[in-house]
Amino acid sequence: MKQRNNPEGKLSTKSMDFSTVLAGCIHDVKNSLSILINRLAEVSTAIEDGESKLALEQLQYQGKRINSHLIQLLVLYRIDQAQYFANISEIGIRDFLADTLDPYILMLANKNITVSVRCSDDLYWYIDSDLIQGVLVNIMNNLYIYAESKIEVAAWQENQTFILQIKDDGPGYPDEMFDVSMRDAQKRFSFKSSSTGLGLFFSEMAAEMHQNNGKKGYIAMSNDGIDGGGCFSIVLP
Numbered sequence: 001m002k003q004r005n006n007p008e009g010k011l012s013t014k015s016m017d018f019s020t021v022l023a024g025c026i027h028d029v030k031n032s033l034s035i036l037i038n039r040l041a042e043v044s045t046a047i048e049d050g051e052s053k054l055a056l057e058q059l060q061y062q063g064k065r066i067n068s069h070l071i072q073l074l075v076l077y078r079i080d081q082a083q084y085f086a087n088i089s090e091i092g093i094r095d096f097l098a099d100t101l102d103p104y105i106l107m108l109a110n111k112n113i114t115v116s117v118r119c120s121d122d123l124y125w126y127i128d129s130d131l132i133q134g135v136l137v138n139i140m141n142n143l144y145i146y147a148e149s150k151i152e153v154a155a156w157q158e159n160q161t162f163i164l165q166i167k168d169d170g171p172g173y174p175d176e177m178f179d180v181s182m183r184d185a186q187k188r189f190s191f192k193s194s195s196t197g198l199g200l201f202f203s204e205m206a207a208e209m210h211q212n213n214g215k216k217g218y219i220a221m222s223n224d225g226i227d228g229g230g231c232f233s234i235v236l237p
Helices: 018-045 050-080 093-109 129-146 182-187 198-208
Strands: 089-092 114-118 124-127 150-158 161-168 218-222 231-236
Touching: 018 050, 050 093, 050 129, 050 198, 089 093, 093 114, 093 124, 093 129, 093 150, 124 129, 129 161, 129 198, 129 231, 198 218, 198 231
Parallel strands: 114 150
Antiparallel strands: 089 124, 150 161, 161 231, 218 231
16 A cells, blocks of 8 residues: 655645745735834824823834834845845935834824934935844834933934944943854843844844945944943944
8 A cells, every 4th residue: 555755734844934935924924013113103093192102103013023024024134145135235324213203203292202313414325224224213113112311313424434323322232242143142041031133233234234345334333322321333435
């Protein structure tokens, strides 16, 4: 009697690329989550009660945070599989910052957190806007939790490099984050804090995807922010 090589209800691992399946699932979940976030925004505009509106805002924030992580995972997967190539073009930085930050301005204002932006109207630079937007969104998601009352965003050109810097008046970065590289930090998963280091790892990879004349972009962190708060910088050649 012949035996079936693939019993009913059991997939052959040889025919299944799990990483590809995972990437597809991430993409589907991300799309569904985007619909949910947009629907929450529509419902929020129709509600006048302050507490209910704030509760919906919290849900929107968590949805955006999850969506951001999913996008980072998808991009990192494509980079690892050599399926992502930086799409670098010259863009107006001030307009780019406005488009990226606007969705967060109201949410932060409702927590009495002000956001100031310092960038000249004529500043242009060659960047992958999707990657750098992902970096900035990750920082703003974190500052929604940690900033006390002020966030300062500045962008400028210096010594043939582009610098984007975000300062806040929160508690600052923990000392252990300065003792290891971003890649090592990403390996240190904490069950207590649920911190994976994914955002910083993504930011470092996004910066390094920007290369010019043998130089790579990089990120830097310090506690030289507002009143000892955090200061995050991304420097691109």
